[in-house]
Amino acid sequence: MADDLVEDYVEHCRMHGSSWTDIGAALGVTRQAVQQRFHAPHKRYSPETMTDDLRQAMVHVKQAAVHHRNNYIGTEHLLWGLTVEDNSATRLLQTANVPPETVRRSVATRLSMGASQAAERIAWTPYSRKAIAIAEARAERNGSDRIDCDDLLVGLAQVGRGVAADVLVEAGFDSATIDATPTGA
DSSP states (O other), X not given: OHHHHHHHHHHHHHHTXXXXXXXXXXXXXXXXXXXXXXXXXXXXXXXXXXOHHHHHHHHHHHHHHHHTTOSEEOHHHXXXXXXXXXXXXXXXXXXXXXXXXXXXXXHHHHOOOOOOOOOSXXXXXXXXXXXXXXXXXXXXXXXXXXXXXHHHHHHHHHHOOSHHHHHHHHHTOOHHHHTTSOTTO
């Protein structure tokens, strides 16, 4: 529970423009220690670990973060990117009787404008890292060595916290019943 509280604190601070130095000082550790723990996914996910559709969705993810001048990739950016084009995530939403356009509109109302300048490497929030780890595990359970859009959608829902999880719950998406659905539904 303490780890979740710290992750929530760091995510909140980064979303509101606090520097790594300020966060480190508040936690009583160095800036480098905070960055190493929270800056990027613990595992590097290269394009080879993703399907073509997920690579395309990730382009939209980064565009959303840069467009909104956010210095982080949050669950809201991931969900936005997954719902821009037709892919296994939008088809899974449709199977669950959740219109992808409704999800995208709801996410759009929650994307806030930040004050950051565009960056080549944008930090992933802890919930985003958890979602992609869940997605990778789901892909492996389904016999794939590549993560697809529907895997990440289920990961976002199963994290259970963050903007994406809230939007999906409000839209009526139930990952517990959906997760039994094979990849590429």
